[in-house]
Amino acid sequence: MSAGASMLRIVTTLGSPLFLVLGMKNSTVFESVLGVHTVGELLRHYPRRYYTRGELTNLGSLREGDHVTVLARVDLVRRIPLPPQRFGPRQGGRRERLEVIVTDGTAKLVLTFFARVTYWARELQPGRLGLFAGTVSTFRGRRQLVHPECEMLPDEAEDTRVVAELAAEYSTAMIPVYPASAKLSSWRIARVIEGILEDLDAGEDPLPADVREKYRLWPRETAIRAIHQPQERGDLEHARKRLKWDEAFVLQAALAQRRLAAAAMPAVPRPPSPDGIAAAFDASLPFTLTEGQRFVGEVIARDLSCAYPMNRLLQGEVGSGKTVVAVRAMLQVVDAGGQAALLAPTEVLAQQHYRSITQLLGPLARGGQLGGAEQATRVALLTGSTGAAARRSALSDAFTGDAGILIGTHALLEDRVQFADLGLVVIDEQHRFGVEQRDALREKAAGARPHVLVMTATPIPRTVAMTVFGDLEVSTLAELPAGRSPIATHVVPAADRPRYLERAWERIREEVADGRQAYVVCPRIGGEAPGEAAEDGADDDADSGAEGETTARRPPLAALDVAPELAEGPLSGVRVGILHGRLSPDEKDRVMTAFADGGIDVLVATTVIEVGVDVPNATTMVVMDADRFGVSALHQLRGRVGRGRAAGLCLLVTEAPEGSPARERVDAVAATLDGFRLSRLDLEQRREGDVLGATQAGRHSSLKMLRLLSDEELIAFAREEATALVAADPQLTAHVALRETIEVLLGPQRAEFLDKA
Ligand code: ADP
Ligand code: MG
Numbered sequence: 001m002s003a004g005a006s007m008l009r010i011v012t013t014l015g016s017p018l019f020l021v022l023g024m025k026n027s028t029v030f031e032s033v034l035g036v037h038t039v040g041e042l043l044r045h046y047p048r049r050y051y052t053r054g055e056l057t058n059l060g061s062l063r064e065g066d067h068v069t070v071l072a073r074v075d076l077v078r079r080i081p082l083p084p085q086r087f088g089p090r091q092g093g094r095r096e097r098l099e100v101i102v103t104d105g106t107a108k109l110v111l112t113f114f115a116r117v118t119y120w121a122r123e124l125q126p127g128r129l130g131l132f133a134g135t136v137s138t139f140r141g142r143r144q145l146v147h148p149e150c151e152m153l154p155d156e157a158e159d160t161r162v163v164a165e166l167a168a169e170y171s172t173a174m175i176p177v178y179p180a181s182a183k184l185s186s187w188r189i190a191r192v193i194e195g196i197l198e199d200l201d202a203g204e205d206p207l208p209a210d211v212r213e214k215y216r217l218w219p220r221e222t223a224i225r226a227i228h229q230p231q232e233r234g235d236l237e238h239a240r241k242r243l244k245w246d247e248a249f250v251l252q253a254a255l256a257q258r259r260l261a262a263a264a265m266p267a268v269p270r271p272p273s274p275d276g277i278a279a280a281f282d283a284s285l286p287f288t289l290t291e292g293q294r295f296v297g298e299v300i301a302r303d304l305s306c307a308y309p310m311n312r313l314l315q316g317e318v319g320s321g322k323t324v325v326a327v328r329a330m331l332q333v334v335d336a337g338g339q340a341a342l343l344a345p346t347e348v349l350a351q352q353h354y355r356s357i358t359q360l361l362g363p364l365a366r367g368g369q370l371g372g373a374e375q376a377t378r379v380a381l382l383t384g385s386t387g388a389a390a391r392r393s394a395l396s397d398a399f400t401g402d403a404g405i406l407i408g409t410h411a412l413l414e415d416r417v418q419f420a421d422l423g424l425v426v427i428d429e430q431h432r433f434g435v436e437q438r439d440a441l442r443e444k445a446a447g448a449r450p451h452v453l454v455m456t457a458t459p460i461p462r463t464v465a466m467t468v469f470g471d472l473e474v475s476t477l478a479e480l481p482a483g484r485s486p487i488a489t490h491v492v493p494a495a496d497r498p499r500y501l502e503r504a505w506e507r508i509r510e511e512v513a514d515g516r517q518a519y520v521v522c523p524r525i526g527g528e529a530p531g532e533a534a535e536d537g538a539d540d541d542a543d544s545g546a547e548g549e550t551t552a553r554r555p556p557l558a559a560l561d562v563a564p565e566l567a568e569g570p571l572s573g574v575r576v577g578i579l580h581g582r583l584s585p586d587e588k589d590r591v592m593t594a595f596a597d598g599g600i601d602v603l604v605a606t607t608v609i610e611v612g613v614d615v616p617n618a619t620t621m622v623v624m625d626a627d628r629f630g631v632s633a634l635h636q637l638r639g640r641v642g643r644g645r646a647a648g649l650c651l652l653v654t655e656a657p658e659g660s661p662a663r664e665r666v667d668a669v670a671a672t673l674d675g676f677r678l679s680r681l682d683l684e685q686r687r688e689g690d691v692l693g694a695t696q697a698g699r700h701s702s703l704k705m706l707r708l709l710s711d712e713e714l715i716a717f718a719r720e721e722a723t724a725l726v727a728a729d730p731q732l733t734a735h736v737a738l739r740e741t742i743e744v745l746l747g748p749q750r751a752e753f754l755d756k757a
Helices: 018-022 024-034 039-043 117-123 161-172 186-199 209-214 220-228 233-263 277-284 291-304 322-335 347-365 388-400 435-442 462-468 498-513 559-568 585-596 631-638 661-671 675-685 712-728 736-746 748-756
Strands: 049-051 067-081 096-103 108-113 129-139 142-146 149-152 175-177 311-316 339-343 378-382 403-408 422-428 451-456 473-477 487-493 517-521 576-579 602-605 618-623 648-654
Touching: 018 024, 018 039, 024 186, 039 186, 067 108, 067 117, 096 117, 108 129, 117 149, 129 186, 175 186, 186 220, 220 233, 233 712, 233 736, 277 322, 277 347, 291 311, 291 322, 291 451, 291 473, 311 322, 322 339, 322 347, 322 403, 322 422, 322 451, 347 378, 347 403, 347 585, 378 388, 388 403, 422 435, 487 498, 487 661, 498 517, 498 618, 498 648, 517 559, 559 576, 559 602, 576 585, 618 631, 631 648, 631 661, 631 675, 648 661, 661 675
Parallel strands: 108 142, 311 451, 311 473, 339 403, 339 422, 378 403, 422 451, 487 648, 517 602, 517 618, 576 602, 618 648
Antiparallel strands: 049 175, 067 096, 067 129, 096 108, 129 142, 129 149
């Protein structure tokens, strides 16, 4: 039943489009369900597990709502008449349902059929083995699959020659079980892949022979065949290792090319000056720099003095003082006659940076103005909502070079923004930006490349840094400035303990009575048409498992509902404000300013406040439906309190039952303030593909087999080998197969972008 049987027998390659091999109708299903378009992509849809005949699925472990494929033996078949009154007189005849009990030897599962009862009764003979796929439901306390898809394995008892052959095949071979859905069963995928493998020529191996030999890696084609059709368990380990190497090596080779290309670019050196604005700034700082800030500062100062562009990632906990480090770098560039641009992910954050940086600089930011210092420069702000007059003067100051520092959002990327001499690009909170944006801004420097500093508060495990930010050098601010108060985090189980929630509101009233402020964070804005997604809502994908399908839950709490409820209920008399992504930039700024000035006591908000918002007087945060947020988001949110001298308190409200994965996530955030541990946890729960960020969004992820956390050693080896190979042959002229694989794996846009670098 080879799908390509009707066509000419031509060899299939990894690049063959699926429709050529499967035909239009078939390939459409595969494309829509699995998102695969080529043979290579389909062959990277790897089995989730394997069944062998002797080993039946543990039926006791099935969870309601899961879409499952199980291997089990038919135990009992019963035809049960349906009560006649449930069917109209028209129906007449005998109505019955078929109940088939299948077993793994201990636990049982019911298969229920209401149609084609006679057919299924004949197919599902007691004693026979089959694969059954469907969604697990519960009926009268028993687990069941209603109208499962069935694939009977050849009967051992029958002895016609064909069946005997098939039986022999099945009893030695392992049966692959693929991630599947109601529209596309695991065995349909298996059949198609089987057919493809018959005609496959996987082409030249992208991994050089010496690397293969050194790490004892199988040839690629052998690994591809073995992962889909292992002859024995031992095959899998070899196949997996080899396929992981492919992913790691290809990615690292691409990154090595990019690093090499970047280092070959000329940049203008911007060495520090002993008595410029940077020195004046240091002297005026109201605090002493931490050890880490000083150290990273020196590293950056050296980078900026080089004739090739800096590409550095600065990571540090929320509140670790990255902004000061960035300001010092920007001032060094200004001293050397250049300009710096600071790109922030949101309007709110850009405005806040502008406020805090002009404040930190004081007279140093009032170049050409009355009261300005001698070395002073000018700081300009440019966002989508900057008014016409202010915009004109910001654009002109950037163009003439009067503004040493330009702060803004995406608006900075527009064509009409032109710099006299852009020397440094600082990007705050990298995870919100794609690599492309980094490039767009970079291109605003005429001639030479600007230096680039990327800042992130989401700590990145080593291997992720190596993989996702593999073209950047990494620096870390490990300590928080002294005098920072710790944040206490508690879980409030709203369903079991409503009294705790009441206590949370009392606590906020007490804080407000003491002159402090609080945030109440909700996962959704509210007020949208049914089914419409909130643009700045929480990420809700963290708990969708590989196999499970999400079950219906109540919609997450909305800021627009919660705010009035609080204002009229538990927080009556307290000044409550609302902040969310659907407000106009002007309104947002007004609300943030009112909150910062103390005109609002409690701010009910969505995750718009997640990044960088700094109001030291806000000491308490209540996160509603905390389980609807990802681990990193919760950690980021929590960083908004405890920024002043008073101790911070974060209350994570959740209705998720104890022990559920959602609840465990919330518990983990409450249990530690260690961002690195949390980011590891976050990564374990998300798929690596998500980590690759905007470039990969919506695309077929380039990492299928590789696990960034557990494959740390392999990634390090692959990086070493790939870097050496690229250093010796930057254009990969002697490694055509590798070059082609990079293009296929990373997609055409990505490859183009690598060339551009
Ligand atoms: P991040 O961006 O890393 O979250 P910020 O740069 O916003 O942190 O710094 C948080 C707060 O700490 C700011 O108000 C900043 O002025 C202050 N700060 C920075 N460095 C120090 C330091 N060395 N000592 C005391 N306060 C500091
Ligand atoms: Mg910051």
